[in-house]
Amino acid sequence: TSSQKRRRQKKAAWTDDLSWEERLADAVTPLWRLSYEEQLELKQSNHRRILSELSGSLSPDLRSAFPAPASAKLNFPVLPVLPSPVRDGYRNKSTFSVNRGVDGNPKTVGFYLGTASRGNIVCVNGDHLLNMPEKHTLVARCYQDFIRQSSLEPCLLFHTGGHWREVTVRTNAQGHTMAIVYFHPQMMTAEEVAVHKAELVEYFSRGPGLACQLDSLFFQESTMTRCTHEESPYQLLHGQPYLYEEVLGFKFRISADAFFQVNQAAAQVLYNTVRDLCVPGGAQSKTGSTLLDVCCGTGAIGIISSPRVDRVIGVEIIEQAVRDAAHNAALNNVENCEFLPGKVEVVLPALMSQLSSAPGVLTAVVNPSRAGLHPKVVRALRNQEAIRRLVYVSCKPDGEAMRNFKELCCAPNQEKKLTGDAFSPTLAVPVDMFPHTPHCELVLLFER
Numbered sequence: 001t002s003s004q005k006r007r008r009q010k011k012a013a014w015t016d017d018l019s020w021e022e023r024l025a026d027a028v029t030p031l032w033r034l035s036y037e038e039q040l041e042l043k044q045s046n047h048r049r050i051l052s053e054l055s056g057s058l059s060p061d062l063r064s065a066f067p068a069p070a071s072a073k074l075n076f077p078v079l080p081v082l083p084s085p086v087r088d089g090y091r092n093k094s095t096f097s098v099n100r101g102v103d104g105n106p107k108t109v110g111f112y113l114g115t116a117s118r119g120n121i122v123c124v125n126g127d128h129l130l131n132m133p134e135k136h137t138l139v140a141r142c143y144q145d146f147i148r149q150s151s152l153e154p155c156l157l158f159h160t161g162g163h164w165r166e167v168t169v170r171t172n173a174q175g176h177t178m179a180i181v182y183f184h185p186q187m188m189t190a191e192e193v194a195v196h197k198a199e200l201v202e203y204f205s206r207g208p209g210l211a212c213q214l215d216s217l218f219f220q221e222s223t224m225t226r227c228t229h230e231e232s233p234y235q236l237l238h239g240q241p242y243l244y245e246e247v248l249g250f251k252f253r254i255s256a257d258a259f260f261q262v263n264q265a266a267a268q269v270l271y272n273t274v275r276d277l278c279v280p281g282g283a284q285s286k287t288g289s290t291l292l293d294v295c296c297g298t299g300a301i302g303i304i305s306s307p308r309v310d311r312v313i314g315v316e317i318i319e320q321a322v323r324d325a326a327h328n329a330a331l332n333n334v335e336n337c338e339f340l341p342g343k344v345e346v347v348l349p350a351l352m353s354q355l356s357s358a359p360g361v362l363t364a365v366v367n368p369s370r371a372g373l374h375p376k377v378v379r380a381l382r383n384q385e386a387i388r389r390l391v392y393v394s395c396k397p398d399g400e401a402m403r404n405f406k407e408l409c410c411a412p413n414q415e416k417k418l419t420g421d422a423f424s425p426t427l428a429v430p431v432d433m434f435p436h437t438p439h440c441e442l443v444l445l446f447e448r
Contacts, residue, residue, distance in 0.1 A: 020102050023113055024124045029436035032130050040081045040432060043440045047430045048078055050398045054405050054425060081430040081440065082273065084266040089133040090435065091262050092245075095168045096140040098147065098154045099123035107154050109144035109167065130436045135212070136169045139179050142209040143167045152196060155184040158223070162186075163196070165222075170254065172245045173264050178216035179204070180234065180256050185221045193221065201237050215239050218256045229257055229320055247271060248304050250332050258324050259297050266433045270393070270441055271304050273429050277391045277445045278365050279308040288360020292351075292387070294344055294377065295368045299325030301393075302337050302365075310360065312337040315347050345376035352384045362386040367393040372400030375416075378407045383420040390423060390446040395433075397442045408446055423448045 018026070025032050031039045055074045084090060101108030101123050110125035125144075127137045147154060147164040155162035165182035181200060185193055197219055203209045204217055217238040220227060234256040243254045248268050254260050261267035278291055278301075289309045293302035296314030298321050306312050306329075316322050316339060325339040340347050355362055364387050366373060372394075373381075381387060390408065394401040407416065408423045423446035431441045 020113070020122070020124045021128045024111055024126065025129060027113060028111060028126070029130055030438060032436045036083070036087055036435065039435065040083060043081050043430060043432060043438070044078075046438070047081070047397070047428065047440065047442060048074060050402070051076075051078055051425075051428055053398075053402065054409070057406050058409055058424070076425045076427060078428040078430070081432050082269050084263060084432045084435050085269065086263065086265040087435040088130050090265065091131050091133060091136065092172065092260070092264055093168065093170045093262055094126075094132060094136040094140075095166050096126070096136075096143070097123060097166045098164055099156055101125075105148075106156060107144065107148045107164070109140045109147070131434070133171060135171055135175065135177055139169045139177065139212045139214075140167065142204070142212050143179075143181070145208060146200065146203045150196065150199065155186075158184065163188075170243060170256075172243045172254070176215045176240075176243050177212060178218065178239075178243050178254075178256065179212070179214050180218040180220060183219060183221050184223060197235075197237055205238050216241065216243070216256075229255075247300060248275075250300075250304055250328075252298060252300060252303075252328050253324055253331060254298075255320065255324055258321060259318075261300075261433065263433045266431060267300075270431045270433060270443070271300060273431060273443050274301055274365060274367075274391055274393060275305045275308070277427070277429070277443060278305055278363050278389070281308075288358070290355065290358060290360060290362050292355070292362065292364040294348070294364060294366040294373075294381075296325060296339060297321050297367070299328045299337065299339060301367060302339075303329055303332060303334050305365075306334045306336055309363075310336060313351065313355075314339040315344050315351070316341060317343055343374075345374040345380070348377055348380040352380055356384065356386050358386075361388070363389045363391070365391040365393070368401075370396045370399060372404045375407070378404050379417050382408055382418050382423070385420055388448055392444045392446065394442045394444065395439065397444075405444065405446075421448045 052074050096109045097112055098109055099121055100106050108123040110123045113122050113124055114120035126132050152164060153162040154164045163184050165184055168180040170178040204214050218234045219237050220232055220234050222232045245252050245254055245264060248271060290311045291302060291305055291309045293312060293314040296302055296316045299314055302312035302314045314325055319341050322339045322341040329337045364381055381390060407418060411422060412419055425444055426447045427445040429443040433441045
């Protein structure tokens with residue numbers, strides 16, 4: 001539209017006199033110029049707007065009118081956004097890329113500005129970003145120093161050669177630090193790669209990189225953008241294989257590629273909220289209660305909720321995460337959790353028939369990726385009459401998740417094989433996990 005174009009032109013003109021640092025901050029942490037109160041107000045109004053679409057689609061006279069009019073009234077409470085206890089330097093995981101810097105040096109470590117298609121990528125270091133802890137930017141600066149003194153070229157595009165790729169830094173609340181260096185071997189032999197691995201270890205364990213005090217140094221040789229551990233193992237070059245993080249009194253093991261919420265302090269707020277909505281009341285709920293944790297990752301929600309229910313069943317597609325989840329349960333002496341590997345849309349329908357015969361209350365909690373739940377999963381949850389309460393944790397409620405919400409709540413529909421009674425949203429709780437950015441987690445309670 002012309003107004004969008006005007007805005008873009010205005011923005012382009014306005015960015016001309018900005019420093020590279022400010023441009024990067026505007027790209028990575030777009031709300032950095034606002035006070036924290038203003039950021040929360042913005043996120044609150046965003047959520048009310050997004051959820052009024054869900055509300056509008058539910059009222060009988062509007063069931064057919066998709067999308068709902070913006071004026072649609074909310075017919076369930078949306079609590080004020082729960083703030084992050086830590087606003088600055090909260091990230092416990094950061095990935096820094098390698099590319100040409102503002103000065104043209106191809107061995108620059110930082111974040112991209114520009115687009116590959118236009119060929120105008122510039123790599124700007126992120127020392128000034130409000131969400132970055134100093135430890136992460138220190139490791140990035142040291143890695144930049146290391147690759148600049150290395151005889152090998154950086155790998156900017158896979159097909160043009162070069163070796164040094166990005167570095168990921170993970171830290172825990174105690175300040176323990178893990179670094180993972182990604183490397184493209186090209187045509188090198190294992191012996192040749194070993195020389196450079198040794199130089200990397202030397203630099204971080206005895207050279208200038210000692211300042212980073214790395215507890216773990218991993219190395220992954222990968223010829224693809226994203227490699228799983230199965231495709232190319234993470235090689236521990238130095239230190240400990242895991243970090244450990246504590247959440248609400250439970251301890252979690254974090255392996256090099258495990259998913260963990262990026263803001264530990266806010267994760268406690270999120271998981272506390274989820275637990276209270278899944279199993280209300282501090283005391284153990286009715287006997288026979290089961291919590292079904294869908295897309296359970298490394299088991300956090302199920303393990304944290306386990307004292308309040310008889311049984312937790314987690315389902316997760318990433319096998320390493322399932323192993324981590326089982327380990328985390330054992331680490332906390334939790335004996336009522338079981339974790340099943342596999343695609344949720346395959347595992348769930350079979351599991352449902354087994355669960356329907358079990359006595360007691362069945363509650364489901366789902367915490368999918370941005371892509372939302374597979375339609376078959378929504379169908380299995382909706383058609384399992386024993387589930388009266390469902391908690392949906394979404395990091396992007398306006399995307400695919402909205403389609404999930406509508407399918408949980410629409411009138412029964414033979415065509416879509418949605419035969420179970422409709423759920424209704426009864427409470428929404430936004431949790432700010434990502435200060436200075438527009439992103440926010442949303443916890444939605446559905447009941448029927």
